[in-house]
Amino acid sequence: MNRTEFIIVTSIILFASFMLGWFACWLVQRLSRPTRADMGELDRLAQQLHEAEEGRDEAIAKLEEREATLMTRLIDSETELQTALEGLRESRTEVEELRSYIERKLARR
Numbered sequence: 001m002n003r004t005e006f007i008i009v010t011s012i013i014l015f016a017s018f019m020l021g022w023f024a025c026w027l028v029q030r031l032s033r034p035t036r037a038d039m040g041e042l043d044r045l046a047q048q049l050h051e052a053e054e055g056r057d058e059a060i061a062k063l064e065e066r067e068a069t070l071m072t073r074l075i076d077s078e079t080e081l082q083t084a085l086e087g088l089r090e091s092r093t094e095v096e097e098l099r100s101y102i103e104r105k106l107a108r109r
Contacts, residue, residue, distance in 0.1 A: 034042070
């Protein structure tokens with residue numbers, strides 16, 4: 001086998017390998033391409049995911065609003081409780097003063 005024949009045989013082998021690789025790549029792409037039904041399913045799933053995320057965001061917003069309302073009510077209730085306790089202390093002090101006053105008046109008789 002001389003040099004020219006060797007180059008021709010090598011060229012044919014390389015070209016055949018290239019064609020075989022190209023055909024295999026084309027075949028894999030053809031077989032793995034998503035169908036229209038698959039694309040429709042993916043679009044539907046994407047839409048459902050989007051709607052679920054919007055629902056989650058709305059639920060979080062409502063939860064935060066509710067939490068803020070409850071915190072405000074709690075603070076108001078604590079303030080009212082402190083005011084009521086303070087009034088009760090003042091009333092107890094006044095009652096004790098009145099009792100001691102009455103006892104002094106009764107003791108003088």
